[in-house]
Amino acid sequence: MDIKKQLHFTILAICFSLVSFAQILEPVKWTHSIEQISETDYDLTFVASIDNGWYVYSQEEPDGFGPIPTLFTFNSAENNYKLIGETSEPKIAPKFDKVFELDLKKFEGQAVFKQRISTLNSELDVIDVIVEYQTCNDEKCIPGDHTFKISLDGSEIKEKEVVIDERSQQLSSDLKLNIVGWDKYEAKTIKEKTNLSIFLLGFLGGLIALLTPCVFPMIPLTVSFFTKSSGDSKKGLVNSLLYGFFIFIIYALLSIPFHLLDSLDPGILNNISTNVTLNIIFFVIFIVFAFSFFGYYELTLPQSWSAAMDSKANKIGGFIGIFFMALTLAIVSFSCTGPILGTLLGSSLTADGGAMQLTMGMSGFGLALALPFSLFAMFPKWLNSLPKSGGWLNTVKVVLGFVELALALKFLSNADLVEHWGLLKREVFIGLWIIIALGLVLYLFGKIKFPHDGPIGKLSKYRITTALLFLAFAIYLIPGLSNSKYSNLKLLSGFPPPLFYSLYDKTSECPLDLNCYKDLDVGLAQAKQQGKPILLDFTGWACVNCRKMEEQVWSTTDVYDMLSENYVIISLYVDDKKLLPEDEQFQYLRQNGTVKDIETIGDKWATLQTINFQNNSQPYYVLMDHNLELLNTTNAYEPDAEDYYEWLKTGLENFNK
Known part of the structure; x- marks a missing residue:
């Protein structure tokens, strides 16, 4: 590949990375066939079936900055066969493309590619072909590839079958909830x-x-x-x-x-x-x-x-x-x-x-x-x-050192939350942050020195201002040590441990002392008994946006009252590392043929979310009734409390109908 193509591919690879992969997409399906033309020659046909609204691009290199062209790579190892001519494709006129703002040859609906080969080895029986392509709609692009294993006699090549036992099959089947109502509501994606x-x-x-x-x-x-x-x-x-x-x-x-x-x-x-x-x-x-x-x-x-x-x-x-x-x-x-x-x-x-x-x-x-x-x-x-350049550069480094200390505690806190060790309860975490902030203030005022610090003369206005800002931050943190209504430090939601992970006694281990259930079956039974709709909450102990939702949105009066009075909350923690009982552990066979071991509570809920909602991000909220029928669109991170309240209100109205 020449330098131009390398740069072209690099730029597009970065563009692909900027596409959200929260939803699992596969807009193109590939099939193939083979036809013998003579004793040595064969025609290989590759068919791309393309979802409505999506495109696959021509093999031609675009003029200027455009999509990655479709590329077929034929494995002719050991000179088993040779290609006759180039891979053909449908002949179409270029169309204007909204993504790249160019006139491009792009296929929609179906595209058929053909390649003739001539065998050089009588023992050749299987050909490997890889197609790499880019598929786009009018909003986004994703890369794709597919590997073909083609038998010269046209017979189907069976991949090695992965088998899981009957118990695993049954437990895997239990994860499929048969949610209904998708024809009424579409999933709501996370805001950009x-x-x-x-x-x-x-x-x-x-x-x-x-x-x-x-x-x-x-x-x-x-x-x-x-x-x-x-x-x-x-x-x-x-x-x-x-x-x-x-x-x-x-x-x-x-x-x-x-x-x-x-x-x-x-x-x-x-x-x-x-x-x-x-x-x-x-x-x-x-x-x-x-x-x-x-x-x-x-x-x-x-x-x-x-x-x-x-x-x-x-x-x-x-x-x-x-x-x-x-x-x-x-x-x-x-x-x-x-x-x-x-x-x-x-x-x-x-x-x-x-x-x-x-x-x-x-x-x-x-x-x-x-x-x-x-x-x-x-x-x-x-x-x-x-x-x-001067001593002020070293001061910047030392300030960053204090910031690194504070951030280090976040990772220890994540491990502590997932394993429930109880080492860094919320008040302990906040107390350590206060000490670090005050240590930084003392450093900026010249009371603490480090190896590369020189003598400090008159304190600059920038140094004093920075010190005062961190002092104000330490003062802001102090209410977080209390068991009062002021302990919810909304500006820091998601960084300290959740409010219920506290040194003080709490009425429940649920956000904001709300009633919630951490098992799906138990929660469903309670919803039926109470005659209330369900808020299915896919969350995580180490989920920052989940804490922001709970402490900034759920804590508002309207949302809190709506949740506490009208909904049964089922919070499923996808990162809970507590092991399932041995008789509930099993293997789940994914669609791509690989096997996932379901050993922990988190494994179970994360897989359930992926199977039923084709989504693996948190927070993720679903409103449904006792019959597992959707009551509104699914929802994700929604920092606007009024919008979230209206979403809950609409779900309740649909339930009452």
């Missing part, structure tokens, strides 16, 4: 602003990384290199813009492997996010990052890596050389950017958006890091306005 917020947080992280000693001094040096070394100001500008673009690409691409994991098993990122061992590892890593920022040691990638990248940049030059220069920056700045990237990685994987949020965060981070190199190249006089 959730992903926009993580992008903005990533962008903020990138801006902070710019103010560290590893990155800040590089800005004027790199810009000057591009604007002066080429001898051509226009070429220097183009090179610096390309340099910034490659910085963005490198950081955005770091999230791609997590999308591949997500596509293999929709529940795998949730399993990662709630994995106790992983959360404890993140806790330890963040502690290590914090003390690195304090100046007790430096965390760097092997120097040989940066030397190798720098050598390649100097030898190759041009387009590829600039890419290696950007990669060199990413490596040499790791001691400062690594902890911030670790924060993004850990926060995304232990949140509800998984790979999607990670892509948004990493893209925001890369964009913020890249912008100065491009902007200062466009307006070189701005370089004169940059502050000089």
Whole structure:
């Protein structure tokens, strides 16, 4: 593949990553057939059946920035056969495409592709073919691939059958609820602003990384290199813009492997996010990052890596050389950017958006890091306005060290919640955050020093302002230590443990002391007995958005009264690691032929959600009656309390009808 195609594929791979994978989509189905033409020649036919509203694109390379063309790869290992001519496709005229804003050849409904082959080996009996394609509708695009195993005699090739025992089959069948009412209501998807917020947080992280000693001094040096070394100001500008673009690409691409994991098993990122061992590892890593920022040691990638990248940049030059220069920056700045990237990685994987949020965060981070190199190249006089490097850069690092300490507690809290150890009850967590905030205030006022701190003269207004902000934050946290109505720190919902995970005695282990049931069968029985509709709440102990909904939306008067008086709440925790009784553990055979071991309560509820609602994100809310009939659209993260109340009210009205 040439350089143009590599760049083309890279850009589109990032675009694919920006598509939400909360819903499991498969808009294209493939079939094949074979026809013998002569003793050695065969015609292979591949048929794509395309869902209404979706398109598959031609094999032709588009002019300009367009979709990935359909590509067939024929496995002719050991020269068993050869291709005769090119793979044919339907002849159609180009149409305007809203996604790429180009006239493109795209197929809808059905597309038939044909390829003639000639066998070279009489022992050849099976041919492997892979088709890679892109499918889009007028709003989004997703990548796809399919592998064909074709028998020359036309017989069906049976894949190795995966068998589960009768007990597992029966228990798997019990997970299918036969929900009715889908013809009336469609699923409501998570609002895009959730992903926009993580992008903005990533962008903020990138801006902070710019103010560290590893990155800040590089800005004027790199810009000057591009604007002066080429001898051509226009070429220097183009090179610096390309340099910034490659910085963005490198950081955005770091999230791609997590999308591949997500596509293999929709529940795998949730399993990662709630994995106790992983959360404890993140806790330890963040502690290590914090003390690195304090100046007790430096965390760097092997120097040989940066030397190798720098050598390649100097030898190759041009387009590829600039890419290696950007990669060199990413490596040499790791001691400062690594902890911030670790924060993004850990926060995304232990949140509800998984790979999607990670892509948004990493893209925001890369964009913020890249912008100065491009902007200062466009307006070189701005370089004169940059502050000089100095001790203030180390102060930024130490402040970040305190932030890393606070974030480390979040990961320990996740593990504690999932395993119910009781180590970090809500008040203990908040108390430790108060101590960290006050420690930072003392540092900024010069009462605490770290290894790389120099003598402090007169305190700057920025230092004093920052200290006062953190002091105000510590004061804001103090009511969280109480057992009063002021303990619900709404601005921090989702970060501290939930209100019911408390040192104080609570009437129930449900959000806001509401009555809820954590078993589906028990909850259904209670709903029938009380004659009330059901709010089916797919949630998680380590689910940040779930806590935000409970503490910011459910806590409002109208919503709280509606839930407490008119609904039976069934809260199913998809990350509950408590083992099911042995006679309730089983194997579930997925549609893709793989087997999932259902061993914990969380495994059971997560699989039930995926089977019945084709959704694996939390929070996820379903209103239904005793006969499992939907009463309204399904709902997800809805931060607008009025909209959520209207949704509940409509469901109740439909139930009463």
